[in-house]
Amino acid sequence: xxxxxxxxxxxxxxxxxxxxxxxxxxxxxxxxxxxxxxxxxxxxxxxxxxxxxxxxxxxxxxxxxxxxxxxxxxxxxxxxxxxxxxxxxxxxxxxxxxxxxxxxxxxxxxxxxxxxxxxxxxxxxxxxxxxxxxxxxxxxxxxxxxx
Amino acid sequence: xxxxxxxxxxxxxxxxxxxxxxxxxxxxxxxxxxxxxxxxxxxxxxxxxxxxxxxxxxxxxxxxxxxxxxxxxxxxxxxxxxxxxxxxxxxxxxxxxxxxxxxxxxxxxxxxxxxxxxxxxxxxxxxxxxxxxxxxxxxxxxxxxxxxxxxxxxxxxxxxxxxxxxxxxxxxxxxxxxxxxxxxxxxxxxxxxxxxxxxxxxxxxxxxxxxxxxxxxxxxxxxxxxxxxxxxxxxxxxxxxxxxxxxxxxxxxxxxxxxxxxxxxxxxxxxxxxxxxxxxxxxxxxxxxxxxxxxxxxxxxxxxxxxxxxxxxxxxxxxxxxxxxxxxxxxxxxxxxxxxxxxxxxxxxxxxxxxxxxxxxxxxxxxxxxxxxxxxxxxxxxxx
Ligand SMILES: [Zn+2]
Numbered sequence: 462x463x464x465x466x467x468x469x470x471x472x473x474x475x476x477x478x479x480x481x482x483x484x485x486x487x488x489x490x491x492x493x494x495x496x497x498x499x500x501x502x503x504x505x506x507x508x509x510x511x512x513x514x515x516x517x518x519x520x521x522x523x524x525x526x527x528x529x530x531x532x533x534x535x536x537x538x539x540x541x542x543x544x545x546x547x548x549x550x551x552x553x554x555x556x557x558x559x560x561x562x563x564x565x566x567x568x569x570x571x572x573x574x575x576x577x578x579x580x581x582x583x584x585x586x587x588x589x590x591x592x593x594x595x596x597x598x599x600x601x602x603x604x605x606x607x608x
Numbered sequence: 609x610x611x612x613x614x615x616x617x618x619x620x621x622x623x624x625x626x627x628x629x630x631x632x633x634x635x636x637x638x639x640x641x642x643x644x645x646x647x648x649x650x651x652x653x654x655x656x657x658x659x660x661x662x663x664x665x666x667x668x669x670x671x672x673x674x675x676x677x678x679x680x681x682x683x684x685x686x687x688x689x690x691x692x693x694x695x696x697x698x699x700x701x702x703x704x705x706x707x708x709x710x711x712x713x714x715x716x717x718x719x720x721x722x723x724x725x726x727x728x729x730x731x732x733x734x735x736x737x738x739x740x741x742x743x744x745x746x747x748x749x750x751x752x753x754x755x756x757x758x759x760x761x762x763x764x765x766x767x768x769x770x771x772x773x774x775x776x777x778x779x780x781x782x783x784x785x786x787x788x789x790x791x792x793x794x795x796x797x798x799x800x801x802x803x804x805x806x807x808x809x810x811x812x813x814x815x816x817x818x819x820x821x822x823x824x825x826x827x828x829x830x831x832x833x834x835x836x837x838x839x840x841x842x843x844x845x846x847x848x849x850x851x852x853x854x855x856x857x858x859x860x861x862x863x864x865x866x867x868x869x870x871x872x873x874x875x876x877x878x879x880x881x882x883x884x885x886x887x888x889x890x891x892x893x894x895x896x897x898x899x900x901x902x903x904x905x906x907x908x909x910x911x912x913x914x915x916x917x918x919x920x921x922x923x924x925x926x927x928x929x930x931x932x933x934x935x936x937x938x939x940x941x942x943x944x945x946x947x948x949x950x951x952x953x954x955x956x957x958x959x960x961x962x963x964x965x966x967x968x969x970x971x972x973x974x975x976x977x978x979x980x981x982x983x984x985x986x987x988x989x990x991x992x
Contacts, residue, residue: 469738475729477666482630515633518676521640521650
């Protein structure tokens with residue numbers, strides 16, 4: 462005799478509201494209201510963080526010197542995801558690792574108006590801002606090759 | 609095994625919401641205060657242990673996500689989490705790891721940002737998905753069931769429990785880190801809105817944003833860092849159940865067994881006389897009565913008398929929760945560690961306005977999960 466195995470499908474749905482804190486809020490507000498990208502400099506090691514950090518993780522001191530970085534930057538590496546994932550906002554998205562001019566750190570963002578043939582490590586890229594901006598990193602729609 | 613001590617502690621200014629900072633920045637605040645307290649820099653620290661409640665902020669790799677705030681860059685960084693007992697498990701972890709001699713100076717961090725999620729919703733995910741989650745979950749109703757059984761067994765009243773709330777909230781006024789720093793009266797507690805009979809709004813802990821960092825150092829370093837280190841004399845814990853229906857409600861079995869083990873190990877026969885101060889993870893009013901019975905401070909059903917007589921008030925023979933306790937502040941993953949930090953600062957003489965006199969031995973507990981308990985005892989004298 463075989464035992465009938467029962468399963469119990471469910472869904473975990475817990476709402477979250479994450480605070481960006483004062484430091485990142487200033488970054489997002491500049492992005493939303495002025496289409497400016499801000500970085501911050503560590504007073505000890507002089508590293509310019511973009512996106513900004515309240516404290517330098519290595520030196521453990523507060524960063525307070527704000528400066529504008531970019532908006533253009535250098536493409537350090539890239540890839541295209543050809544698999545399907547619920548985390549993707551479009552099909553076959555391009556992801557680029559970008560270091561903005563004047564910054565020492567890089568971040569990932571989407572690449573647009575492009576194809577695998579025209580992308581090269583080391584090219585200059587610049588942001589395309591969303592028309593309706595809400596104060597999130599997606600106020601930059603994507604980066605594209607700078608002319 | 610090496611003798612080990614707490615040599616520095618840092619707490620954030622706990623609050624119902626700390627929207628001014630991210631979780632990482634909140635953690636950094638506690639860590640930098642602990643380093644300052646110990647007069648150390650990150651270069652002195654061998655490793656980092658961090659913990660919080662799974663699911664509470666929806667961030668599952670907090671040890672890596674918080675690395676720039678937790679001080680762990682290029683150091684061994686470990687996460688410990690055991691639900692509500694996370695904070696006390698962290699303290700026990702700090703003790704074990706430095707006592708082993710493999711870490712000499714260890715930074716231990718507990719934190720929570722309850723404002724960022726639905727606490728009861730998140731707690732529900734800790735329970736069995738095909739059983740308890742569907743029929744009985746969340747923190748308050750489990751405690752309410754325990755309270756009802758306790759009241760019926762001994763004739764304890766809601767007013768008895770309210771007296772313990774009055775005590776903790778009064779103590780909190782002197783703690784600059786506490787979340788709720790307003791005194792309440794018996795009447796206010798008794799007339800507060802009912803949440804889950806017999807628990808009313810003021811009988812239960814608040815939801816708090818906060819972080820706590822504690823630095824442990826073993827005997828090779830402790831006295832060089834801190835003039836009066838808080839030596840860890842021992843720790844015990846009992847994590848007995850997974851299903852709520854299996855819980856033995858009175859006396860709180862996990863605490864009863866853990867306390868018996870640790871008292872025997874340390875030769876403590878009369879805890880009421882031999883211990884000078886306690887910081888208990890008592891998340892609701894009735895726990896301040898029935899759980900001190902499990903700790904051997906009063907005979908069954910007589911915890912309330914101790915509370916009414918003022919024995920556990922500031923200035924009493926055995927002050928309990930001079931910090932204001934969990935009824936005043938509850939950043940869950942930090943809560944058990946705050947208890948350890950408060951005991952340590954009392955022994956070091958660094959407890960500010962809430963300082964008790966002549967604290968030679970202090971005891972802290974942690975509570976959580978399915979009525980699990982952790983317990984640690986600290987001393988001003990280096991154990992032989
Ligand atoms: Zn730096």
